[in-house]
Amino acid sequence: MRRLVLVAPLLFVVVAWPALDENSGTYDEPVLVSAGYSYVTRGDFRLNPEHPPLVKTLLALPLLATPPTIGADAERAFAVAVDRPDVQYLVGDRFLNVDNTPQPILFRARLVALALGAVLVLLVGIWAADAFGPLGGALAAGVAALDPNLLAHATLATTDVGFTLAFVAALLLARRTFRRATAGAIVGTGVAIGAAFAAKHTAVLLLPALAVVGVARVIDATPWPRAFRRPAARAAARAATVVVVVLGWSVVAWATLWAAYGSRYAVTPTGSPSVQMAQWTRHLRSERILGDMLARGEPVPDDATLARAVDARPPAATERLVELAARHRWLPEAYLFGVVVAAAQVQLRSNYLLGTIAPTGWTWYFPFALLVKT
Template sequence: MSISNEINPARLKNYLNVLNKQFIKNMRKLYSSIQYILLAIILATSFTLMINSSLQESAIMDELAHIPAGYGYVKYFDYRLNPEHPPLVKIISAIPLVFQHLSFPTDSKAWQTDINGQWETGNLFIFKSGNDANTIVNWARLGPMLLTLILIFFVFIWSKELIGIKWALLPTVLTAFSPTILSHGHYVTTDIGATLGVFLSLFYFVKFIQNRSKKNLLIAGIAYGIAQLMKFSAILIIPLLGFLIIIFSFYKGFKDCAPFISKLGSSLKEFTKLIGYLITIFIIGYLLVYIVYFPITQNYPMQKQQADTEAILVSFSNKPGTCLFNISKSLNTEVVKNPMQCLTDLDIWMTQYSITKPFAQYLLGVLMVIQRATGGNTGYLLGEVSNTGWWYYFPVVFALKEPIPSLMLIAIALLLGCSKFFKNIFTAQSKLKDRFFNYISLNFAEFSMLSYIILYWAYSIKSPLNIGVRHILPTLPFMYIVSTQILKNWTRHNFEITSGFFRNLFMAIYTTLKTSIKMSVIIILIAWYIIEAFIAYPHFISYFNEFAGGKFNGYKYVTDSNYDWGQDLKRLGTFIKEQKINKIAVNYFGGGDIYYHLGENHAVDWYSSKGNPKYEGINYIAISINNLQNVLGNPGPGFKIKPEDKYTWLTKIKDPYNPDYKIGTTIFVYKLD
């Protein structure tokens, strides 16, 4: 029997095809693994930057209220502190603290009888109860850092689904190395929690709309509840989701060729169905809110909760019980002019029953946010001090605090997006309706993000509450993802292959070169962006881009949580030890305690109207730049600064903007010769 040495060409071809497919499959796995390794490196680097910055900083202003509040929730199941913010971030921050042997001032007046005595309780707990303040602050900040890492991870996950695993790294890097996110991502405040909550809520809502299952509906409801437990501004999700289901309903009803009545009927049918789903999402979400609020309000005495609620909400009405639909009494026929009165009465009524008191505390927080949002706050912007706000506040602050490379990427994407939009309107052959519905069918997630960005920015610009760039932080991840989607399309070039060899070769080289140039621009900008994060370290909160002169000059344009939140007090303590300063006057803004960090024998609380401390034998004065700008700036319309508060005595002997020493970025020290 002879054995043939000939190879079957067909079998060889099949074998090579199998090898080729297996090779491609293995390469894709390897490429995917590399992407996840890069993601892990990004997460680790971001965490390292945050924690090392945190260890060098003292407590910032809002942490003085949030840390003791969270500890009270977790340790004592009592929600008497800080009701104006939802509890989830504070709970997560307090969990590491309950495993430590800490003394909490439950016998103090601030806890026992004061109405929302959060600031004094915080000062007593962190600095005056025998606890190590640095340990408390550092452990509490691990919670927000964890939330920041989760946010970065989900930005990668959603980006991967929308624009592919390779391009998903771009918005991930922009999120992970944003100076704004690196700063507020390690503080015990609600801003990073709000960003994560809104992101999860929109992510899982879109996922449910595109893949309707009971599982996705449940997760969408839970995500909505998480958002509401992070920050009350997440309530803006409600009109957003309502708008999105209207748009999606019309898309589903009008996308096909059919009589108008038939299309309208299909749209209404889809809308009715989606409204039912949306109500279910809200029910699940608020059930989660109730589940979280229930245990942490159980030890809040009912009588005190009712008294506190009435006292806090007195600004809504001086006549409790005058609502047209007064639940606490029989039906009342008096028509109420103040629309908030009904909610106020409802809130007070709910405090009287153990089953409703958790929702009473939640509603109290919502009403307190409405109070504050309408009242504004004192702030400094471009040389002016005002408590009524500026409509251009957030555009200016964003332009000065966002790194220039990301501004350029966003600007390129915005120009490309607008160009394509107007081109489609004026030059496309198909109907505008058809093009819009085609866009919705292919880019519903992107449309949802854009809608949220527009809604939130419009609300923020209109609001007199100008509290810093952190207020628009929830829009940043969406801006990065949408911009990346547009940039990806910008770099993509195809050409038609014709019969001419040299023409095809030329077009291939030209297209490759064009794509390479665009990719090089993006890579250079991303490298610059990452470098900016390391330049900002460890003063992330004070970061300003080169347009504003960098992190040491941003105070000239805007202060408060954009620049000075009290983070440099520990550095001032180190300074007076190194300089061997025996006594120093301090006008400090922040959540630290000057006596704890500087020493009771060294620090003297001071302010402008007390005059020159030199006359009391004190040769140095340290002033937080936030306090300084709020009195040296020009008062806006209707705002007055008392003459004795303007540091006139200091400006006569010193240039206030040229201190003898600058501590960190925010505390100016003057030697009084």
């Protein structure tokens, strides 16, 4: 049965392989691949800041063997990307579809996504085998290897599979840390958490999940083996150990996130801050106010009216935290820039359901979509 867990990733690769070349390019692949290539070759994080760089960097590594061409149009758009993040789509289109032949580039980048997907299948099998025995591991790995969603995403040069791998790895290693606290387990979990945050901003979903597991470990009366002291048998000792573990995770994850940005604060390799963070947090507030107006059915205001509304509303907690972190350089500039850009993008996004287009969502959208699609 243990061998079946190892066979499942190979099965996954065999089933998914034809799609690497058969699938045409998706909407975001040109942006993600061109951004990753700029990270690797220029050490510049101005493109696609709304997604952290780790997975995109990995996707671009196979391109180094045969460097793509970058034309004048792409270079001109790249030069203004700090002030106009939307030009990333022009850069991506020129990079993939004008300056180069798209399919060979996509194929090489998608190989990385497929490899990450195979590792994810293996992790699913390892976790299930650990929890339910060899048969459970083999069944779980087999199901993951043939899962249509995973097969589809692992054949595209996007960030989804890489992020999922880091997310699952963080939870798996956290589970093992809460079974036996060792320095290696703490460091490994911290690296996985940092990798998740360096892959997608939605890694914040890890925090409540880890909090629930931590509280459960304090409640669980089973003695907790610790490499650095005798087992934590009492609730107070378990709680203290959880605090130490979380602090260790936080430090390692923070260092891992910085490493993903080249251990440098500035977006560009010049070393000087290039993002006017206060202007971008103001832009976020403006988009939030405009979204609220449209949600209430109010007409689109003119620029002067919107500016007065922005001046009248105090900065939200997100804006204050981003500006504070930028002022003290607690996190890389590109990461903070990405948080603001991503938050601004979701304020004004049209939603569609059953023939209706609205600026707000529906609480029953996902249950309905799950029912229809399943």
